[in-house]
Amino acid sequence: MSKNRVSRRQFLNYTLTGVGGFMAAGMLMPMVRFAVDPVLQSKGESDFIPTPQKVDEITEEPTRVDYKFEQVDAWYTSEETGTAWVYKDEKGEIVALSPVCKHLGCVVDWNTDKSNPEHFYCPCHGGLYTKDGKNVPGTPPIAALDVFPIKEVDGYLYLGKAEPR
Amino acid sequence: MKWNSQDIQLFIKEREYIDTAVVPLYPVSFREDMKQSVSMTEFIQLLSGQLEKQFKGRLLMLPGISYLKTLSEDKLTSDLKEWEDELISQGFKHIFYITSDSDWKTVEDKLTGGLIWMPSIPLENMDDQYKNSILDDQVKQLLNLFVRKWQNND
Structure with a gap:
């Protein structure tokens, strides 16, 4: 028998403290987790959506840029495709216009109307917009095309939520 | 305009501008x-969504x-004629039926x-990205059809 022999009393003390400690931890941990949860909550992804368009490949000619994003309709999430018309203006700044006609919501196209070249044209009711997205007076639309806020990340174009002017 | 309350409100307000009705035709069968x-119905549903x-x-x-x-065939045609008459009497200038069921081809003249x-394209085995690009192509072909019809009558 060695001198350090653990007595029955000691053994029970250790065991009970150990088990009790685990039980207390089991109760406290979730509480602590709940308490600090708001801090750990990851911020929802920024509102900017990546597009496959490289920024240095944008020209002065408006080009169609398709991008994908997740849309949540109530409990149903689906992948939707969005479109933007992107070009560089005279100052070399990038402009991204929404293709949704401000009249009744058709999709406008660049340079498709032969009698009005260099315009955005809406095939539904003949709405016209100049290159900077301003509506041509005398055509049905009553406002300029919405503009996407833009951001460059790693050379790629990111689009925000389209805003009316 | 979709067939939902929000769009229909706009439709009622701007009715003079909306002169085209599109009717998807969905075949339903429980036999062989x-x-x-099913795949015809599915395809036309997706396609009409994009078109809209x-x-x-x-x-x-x-x-x-x-x-x-x-x-x-006679029963189906006469039913569809009733839809047509109602749509025309309600002021729609252009009516389009969109379907994958080739049986309608034979009664087209009526x-x-x-x-x-x-x-219809078997979409069930495709991944979403491929599916979307195929649908986009199909819709693009349809666009011209509509635009031409509108231009002829304007």
């Missing part, structure tokens, strides 16, 4: 061609007509509206 009728997005401001996408494949027949 059941699978086929492009031409939101000028067309009203109706909820679609489901019909039993077992019904006779209809006033244009029949768009798109062969």
Whole structure:
């Protein structure tokens, strides 16, 4: 028998403290987790959506840029495709216009109307917009095309939520 | 315009601008061609959704007509004629039917509206990205059809 022999009393003390400690931890941990949860909550992804368009490949000619994003309709999430018309203006700044006609919501196209070249044209009711997205007076639309806020990340174009002017 | 409350409110307000009705035709069968009728319905549903997005401001996408494949051709045609008459009397200048069911091809002449027949593509084995690009292509072909029809009558 060695001198350090653990007595029955000691053994029970250790065991009970150990088990009790685990039980207390089991109760406290979730509480602590709940308490600090708001801090750990990851911020929802920024509102900017990546597009496959490289920024240095944008020209002065408006080009169609398709991008994908997740849309949540109530409990149903689906992948939707969005479109933007992107070009560089005279100052070399990038402009991204929404293709949704401000009249009744058709999709406008660049340079498709032969009698009005260099315009955005809406095939539904003949709405016209100049290159900077301003509506041509005398055509049905009553406002300029919405503009996407833009951001460059790693050379790629990111689009925000389209805003009316 | 879709067939939902929000869009219909806009439709009622801007009715003069919306002169085109599109009616998807969905075959329903429970017999040996059941699978086929399902894939036709599925395809046309997706296609009409895309189409509506492009031409939101000028067309009203109706909820679609489901019909039993077992019904006779005459019955189906006369039912559709009733839809047609109502739509015309309500001021729609252009009516389009969109379907994958080739049986409609044989009665096309009896209809006033244009029949768009798109062969259905087996979409069930495709991943979403591929599916979208195929649908986009199909819709692009349809766009010209609509624009040409509008231009001829304007």
